[in-house]
Amino acid sequence: MDNDELKGITPRLVEQIFQSIVESPSNMEFTVKVSFMEIYMEKVRDLLAPQNDNLPIHEDKTRGVYVKGLAEVYVSSVEEIHEVMRRGTGARIVAYTNMNAESSRSHSIFVITVANKNLDTGAVKQGKLHLVDLAGSEKVGKTGASGQTLEEAKKINKSLTALGMVINALTDGKSSHVPYRDSKLTRILQEALGGNSRTTLIINCSPSSYNEAETLSTLRFGMRAKTIKNKAKVNADLSPAELKALLKKVKSEAVTFQAYIAALEGEVGCWRAGQSVPETQWVTLEKVTKGETGSASSPTTAAPTAPIPAFKALMDDSRPATPAMVLEKDEREEFLKRENELTDQIAEKESELTNRETQLNQLKEELGYFKEQEGQITKENQLMTTELNELRLQLQKVSYESKENVITVDSLKETNQELNAELEELKKQLLDLRIAQKESADGEKEKKKAEKMAAMMANFDPSVSSLERATFVIPHFAYALHSLIRSCAERDNGEGEADPRGLDNETSASLSNEELANLRKELADSRSLIEQHEQTINELSHTKENLERKREDLEARLTTLELDALTDLKRANEQLQVALSSQPKASSDMTEKEKDMERMRKSMAQQLSDFEVMKKALMRDLQNRCEKVVELEISLDETREQYNNVLRASNNKAQQKKMAFLERNLEQLTNVQKQ
Structure with missing residues (x-):
């Protein structure tokens, strides 16, 4: 429609109509209105208002055959007609077939009504142009139609057959009856086929030999339609x-x-x-x-x-000169009125029938669903009945057993009371044993700690020699523990690099993944504990160095004080001797000297007391450090016992060798500490 060169006959007809209107005299008034309908499944459907379907067909003496309730749109230009055609074409029903991807499933009729009024004389003329798009006849074997598409093809072929019979009756010349009412298509086109009109049929056929039969049938159909003779006249008022x-x-x-x-x-x-x-x-x-x-x-x-x-x-002035029964005017009007009423009733009944069919299909679906549910419920009922019988038997059995159990429960209650009493006594005894065990374990731990402290403190003396012995023992202890940790780390790295695959295979052979993970976790805990011990030893070494510096400072101060005191005493003695020799002369000086000596004694006593306090503080600090060392030794022993238990559980030779090496290093460390 939009291409000026390739547009079809319909756009050209529309343009010709409006061109004639433009070229008409000024005293002529024109009105143009259009309607668009389709005949789908033998039901008239309005394409401009698709919700209006199954419209009835009426006939009266003034309007002739018309569709009741069909929407008519007034237009004033070619573009408006094109827009109406596009809207109606978009509402048509199409479907895919093997012969056509967008096969129309209905006949469409586009009606253009042109009314002409002479403003001078008041004369009115009216004409209609029916543009009919017939759906092609289908062979099911070629189109592959099935289901709904097959039903549509049946209706299409039926209406085309009725159209062919009407054309045969019109061209035969012997038929006294033309079957316009056999199809809604022929009923709507009654005047266009055999009445006051001119009929033009455009055939679209295939030149392929594959469609030879259809092409010949279509051409014969066109030849019969070509022989229709109508007497057209002007519809003028x-x-x-x-x-x-x-x-x-x-x-x-x-x-x-x-x-x-x-x-x-x-x-x-x-x-x-x-x-x-x-x-x-x-x-x-x-x-x-x-x-x-x-x-x-x-x-x-x-x-x-x-x-x-x-x-x-x-x-x-009469209606189309088609073969018909001769009726009186009143009888014809009554007949048309009665026909219109019956047509309306038929349309209503068809709509009601469609609704009833829809409801019937829904009810059938519901009935099928309910039947399925009934079957399932019946099966479930049978299963439930079987289960109920089994449960009844079980209930009887349980009732007998419950009676026996009541008797048994009574006897068990008495036994339970006795056992509860025994259990309470055993709980008390167990609690006492746990408390005693805990107290004994705590006592043994304290005793062991006290013994180690006594053994360690026995080697220390609150004199200078004890400090010297501590300064000698602690570095050896730190060095031995540090060498032990370093050797353990080197041994771990060496064994891990030497044969990791063999170790993993051997371990996995004797341990599960979970046990291996626990062993690795405990090993990591042991290493972290050793690192903590190493850190504590480093702190002790730093503390030892500080104590050594303090001791050296105190010894230096003590030596200095002793030398100063001896020097002062010697000087005082000499002065005293001189004073004694010259007592009468220096009695007053002697008194002053004695006072000075007294002050010096007090200062010396104060310094000695400070030294004793400092020495006691150092001894307390040393004792605390020794207690920490003892606690670390105890925790190290516990860790070693845990590690031994883990190794014994894993039954790993490499771990046993490593443990033996650690035990030797610990023994060396213990010997160094005792020395």
Whole structure:
């Protein structure tokens, strides 16, 4: 439609209509309205209002055959018609088949109604253009239609067959009945096929030999449609002036007819009386019209006459000249009215039938669902009945057992009370044993600690020599422990690098993954504990160095004080001797000297007391350090015991060798400490 060169016949027709409207005289008024419908599954559906489906078909003497409730849109340009066509085409029902990816599943009818009114005379003319798109006939074997598509194909072929029968009846010339009502398509197109219209059929067929049969059938169909002969006339409503002139003409013709009838009756009377009327006196319409009346007694003979113009006009006002039963005007109106009512009832019944079918399908689905549920419930009921019987048997069995159990429970209650009493006694005894065991363990631990402290402190003396011995023992202890840790680390690294695969294989052979993880965790804890011991030893070594520096300072101060005191004493002795020799002279000086000596003694005593306090503090600090060392030894022994237990549990030779090496190093460390 949008391409000026490739557009089809429909856009060109629309453009021609509006071009004619533009070129018409100014006293002519035009109105154009369009409607778009489709016939799907033998139901009329409005494409401009798709919610309106199953519309009824009516007929009256003024409008002819029409679809009730069909939407009509007034348009004023070609673009508006194109827009209406696009909207309606988008609402059409299409489906995929083997012959066409977008096969139309319905017949569509686009109706353009043009009304022309002469503003001067008031005469109105009206015409309709039906553009019909017929759905192609289908062979199920080629299209592969099934299900809903198959039902649609059946309806399409049925309506096309009805159209073919109508065309056959119209072209036969012998048929007294044309089956317009066999299909809604032919009913809507009744006037377009055999009435006041011109019919044009455009055939779309395939040149392929694969579709030879369909092509020939379609061409024959077109040839039959081509032979349809219609008598088209202008649908015009006369103006009042034209109606008055026609009435006057009809009245004059009526007078002429009455005179003609009277003359004919006179001539017939003569013939009946046995008289003969000369041929020159026969009554004719021309003689009556001219006023020449023959003798009533003379024999005359009526001659065939041409149709009267007024009568001819009345004949032209009739509906399409298709073969039909002759009915009176009142009977025809009553018949059309009754037909319209029945058509409405049929449409309502069809809609109701569709709803009932939908409800029936839903009820069938629900019934099937309920049947399935009933089957499942029946099976479940059988299972539940079986289980119920089993449960009843079990209930009886349980009831008997419960009676026996009641008796047993009574006896067990008594036994339970006795056992509870024994259990309470055993709990008390166990608690006492645990308390005693804990106290004994704590006592042994304290005793062991006290013994080690006593053994360690026995080697220390609160004199200078004890400090010297401590300074000798602690470095050896630190060095031995440090060498032990370093050798353990080197041995671990060496063994890990030497044969990690063999160790893992041997370990995995005797241990599970969880036990191996626990062993590794305990080994890591042991290493961290050794690192803590090493850190503590480093702290002790630093403390020892500080104590040595303090001791050296104190010894230096003590030596200095002793030397100063000896020097002062010697000087005082000399002065005393001099004073004794010169006692009478220096009695006052002697007193002052004694005072000085007293002050010196006090200062010396104060310094000695400070030295003793410092020495006691150093001894307390040393004792605390020794206690820490003892605690570390105890924890190290416990760690070693745990490690031994782990090694014994793992049964690993490499770990046993490593443990033996650690034990030797610990023994060396212990020997160094004792020395």
